[in-house]
Ligand SMILES: Cc1cc2nc3c(=O)[nH]c(=O)nc-3n(C[C@H](O)[C@H](O)[C@H](O)COP(=O)(O)OP(=O)(O)OC[C@H]3O[C@@H](n4cnc5c(N)ncnc54)[C@H](O)[C@@H]3O)c2cc1C
Ligand code: SF4
């Protein structure tokens with residue numbers, strides 16, 4: 178028998194251990210379940226949004242081993258042993274993540290449906306590129322659609338978080354934008 | 355509709371993987387970004403999915419002793435974009451990688467999956483109900499095409515953004531099978547029939563792609579035209595690679611069109627025109643016209659009329675080939 182939680186061969190409905198926001202959940206997933214349906218419907222973490230469910234909109238974006246991915250295209254059965262972060266995993270109690278603060282400060286949310294995916298994308302991006310240019314920010318969020326804000330406030334929020342220096346290592350001189 | 359009973363297996367050895375793949379209704383999976391959607395559409399119905407990502411060397415990028423760039427087939431598109439080894443040996447490949455889909459697709463999607471993505475057609479890649487409402491076309495096992503009705507030919511489009519540039523660089527593939535491994539040119543991957551585009555046999559998989567680095571005097575470029583800069587598939591793309599181009603050598607050119615046929619299309623007549631000594635502005639215009647002539651777009655993608663896509667093919671060719679010629683002249687002048 179192979180131990181659960183490693184994404185290796187198992188009968189459908191066999192239990193799988195998913196690590197979401199640092200917490201382990203052992204649950205039976207079926208072969209066709211996506212990470213998105215498991216997160217939303219089984220773990221009830223509804224901060225992750227379902228949009229097109231075809232890889233076209235980015236609303237379902239979560240972090241898998243620190244990289245932004247579309248949860249709607251991912252079989253849950255293949256996610257055992259991987260580190261999954263959803264928007265619920267960012268705040269520490271009542272203390273918001275600097276990106277969430279920046280979003281409020283810049284007014285980067287209107288209807289809000291793109292917000293979780295955008296913030297998670299920005300988190301992974303700023304960890305890799307702590308002092309980005311505006312062009313780099315535009316490129317980084319280009320896999321998620323926002324039909325409300327026109328993107329300007331979102332870009333502003335990400336640059337704000339980058340320049341607040343909070344989540345990143347010590348800043349060099351602020352880069353040109 | 356995907357069966358809830360679909361099995362997920364993750365072998366650690368090639369022999370095991372190939373044996374599993376040889377079973378009926380098994381399919382390889384790496385990122386799953388392309389296969390998942392076809393399963394949802396009901397045009398792929400594997401009963402088991404063989405995860406390739408843990409096979410030896412699959413996620414590795416390295417330079418071999420002779421300098422060859424070896425890319426494991428499960429390397430993600432993002433890894434190609436960011437790899438210092440790719441940037442050093444073939445920066446044009448990183449540029450093309452950067453144009454695939456959206457960042458999230460690139461974080462999930464793999465090189466092998468990109469090459470083995472199925473051809474697509476607006477009339478075929480739909481829900482089962484949509485397909486059932488019409489007579490089945492060639493690709494669905496029927497005897498007509500809903501797009502072009504004269505010949506018994508499928509015109510589904512192969513839209514890989516990495517294939518054209520890898521073909522222009524004359525990349526080779528390492529293929530694993532139950533009998534062991536074999537090596538073939540990337541052009542041998544394609545059958546030429548858009549309904550069944552690949553030549554891989556049951557039980558075979560691609561384990562790596564080999565690229566001879568661009569050296570001194572070599573020049574390569576890639577251009578893609580899509581509806582939007584991100585997320586969208588190419589309406590047309592063009593890759594050019596010239597070896598021995600700016601160092602006074604004879605120079606060998608490869609021109610490859612993408613997304614306008616069931617496989618990447620080389621345009622040897624245009625290559626010969628520009629390879630010839632004395633090629634000038636007129637040769638560029640003629641070569642661009644030849645490139646456009648080889649593009650066979652049909653009305654089966656969601657945006658872009660065929661005439662528009664053929665025109666864009668010519669525009670991309672004029673730009674890339676014009677630049678190539680200018681660089682050759684600058685180096686000899
Ligand atoms: C919204 C969206 C936009 C996209 N845009 C683009 C684009 O602009 N350009 C582009 O090129 N692609 C695009 N794609 C297609 C695709 O996502 C990418 O090409 C990706 O690289 C596919 O890799 P994967 O690992 O996810 O493939 P998978 O889905 O895992 O596999 C794809 C196919 O290849 C087979 N396969 C996988 N690996 C191997 C192997 N090593 N050997 C043999 N067979 C194998 C699978 O069985 C399957 O049939 C897009 C996809 C989506 C959903
Ligand atoms: S091009 Fe014609 S035969 Fe091919 S998938 Fe489309 S409708 Fe079917």
Ligand code: FES
Pocket residue numbers: 226227228229230231232233234235236237238247248249250
């Ligand atoms: S819901 Fe996943 S990309 Fe739209």
Ligand code: FES
Pocket residue numbers: 285286287288289290291292322323324325326
């Ligand atoms: S705030 Fe409504 S989609 Fe972005």
